[in-house]
Amino acid sequence: MRVWNWLLDRRWISPVLTAIVVLSSFFAAYDFEAAQRRFPEWAGGLGILGSSLMWILVGSALFELALSIGRASRERTMSALAASLDEANSQIDEIGSAIRQFFDGMLFSFSKRLNLTQDDQVRISIYIHDTENKRFIPCGRYSPNPNFTKPGRTHYRDDEGCIGKGWDHGWHFDNDFPADKPARRKYEKESYGVQRAIADNIKMQSRLYAVKRISHGEEALAVVVVEALDSVRFEQIFLQAAMDEHNDNFASMVRSLRNYIPNPSHAEESGL
Template sequence: MFKKFGFSGNSDFFKDLGDGIGKGLFILCAAIGTVLLTVGGAYAGSYTFSTNWQSTMGIWSSLWLIIWNPNSALLSGVVLFLLGATGTYKDQDRQNKKMLELSKENEELGGTKSALNSAQEELQESMSKIIGLHGELVQTWLKGMAKFLELDSNSRVTIYYEHDEEFYLLERYSKNPTYAKVHRQKFPLNQGVISKAWEHESHIESGCPHSNSYEEYVKYLDEHYEYKKEKIDTLTMKSCRYYAKAIIDADIHIGVIVLEGTEINFFENNFERKVTEYCRDHQGQLSKFVRDSLLFDKEVNIKREGKSISVEDDILQMMETER
């Protein structure tokens, strides 16, 4: 309990108490001095000290007369008033200096905050540039893969990474700008082609009818993926062939790469073997792309907040590969 009074610790109790008493004493002196000046001034004009002195008998009476008379009151009043006024002036001067110091500190603090905000903005801008460069690098890699596999404008390739029990689209490429668009960013972990590849390392969809046979196409998707006609009607790319392969880093699944096409001849010319070999030969790059995306995940999600989500789902969402 004694800490609050400053017996130990960092309490300023007695310092604050002393400062308060000092300030009050100066004010009291000035007030008493004013009263004494008023009283002394009222009687000093008609007061004759020598007359009263001659009539005074005894030491105590004489001493009281010396102390308590209009002239002494005037003198004491002047002294007390000057003491109180001087103390009050010095105290106000200290207060003004303290206020100036606090004002200067506030200005310096404001400058520090401004500098910190500028540094944070520059850091965020630099991070955005890094994320942009990373996306361009992945795009370039996907273009190289599409060229190697001779993908046409009826095809596309997409990389997804897993974070917090959901799939996120990292990058996508297609010669067809309509199919290259990204309408959704996030997908469930337990649905569709992506989910099957995630669980079993790879998944091939080769039995889906062409979308020209629309009734059969819709029936197949409904039976195999419980994907309703209302959703299918909203798809821009109505793919019927998929090849999805898990991206594995140190025996841990971290993402999925999905290739899809709208034509039934998508798997011709040893397509599956070529994809398998290409992904195996470039597994290190794929893993690094996904690891970097996980590193940037917070910034990527912030960047995505400004993007609108389309009502359109891709066939991969249905199988969680199309959006």
């Protein structure tokens, strides 16, 4: 207890932990496997560093969160308690933001497997399943076009659209979406049960969708979605093979981080 109180009294620890979170988030997207192949003599050290980044990030963020809560519990006035609670909420936001950066970095690495160029009108997204509320929470997104990486809906029903079909069957591919808007709306409603009001608010009107359910053994965890404005940008066999190859990588990341997502049912409040 004396050590804990000593830590609570040292205000300089918080800026240090915040710096660690920011730096480890920055390096999370670095391709350490490629670096190991390029510098085989450093392969051991690079491998340890790459696998340790996530734990350093999460550990530092959770330690700072614990310190914030500990300081709040020692305050006696309501105003001081409110200020400390705001600080704790800020740390929760940092955790959510850091997790988002991890997933964004993983999707960026996966984009190399798909041979994306800076001119591609393609987006890759990952959605973690919220079992309690039967919906998906978007937790990562990458596109060469920055307009397609902007936040959209904060959650998606798990029985609607291409995502729902991919979740139910493990894999779903569709590049038959009509270019004509009225024909597309009819196709979306008849094929997927998507109402016009929802369809009209979709910013990226993709004509190709591929959805892969991410699983660890028998445990279904998430879905990864690849979409493109060009209906012939990818062949189904190519996409399915690439996404199958990376299932274990995605599953490992989801299983490692999902318990650290602050209140998954309201992840949008935590920067996700």
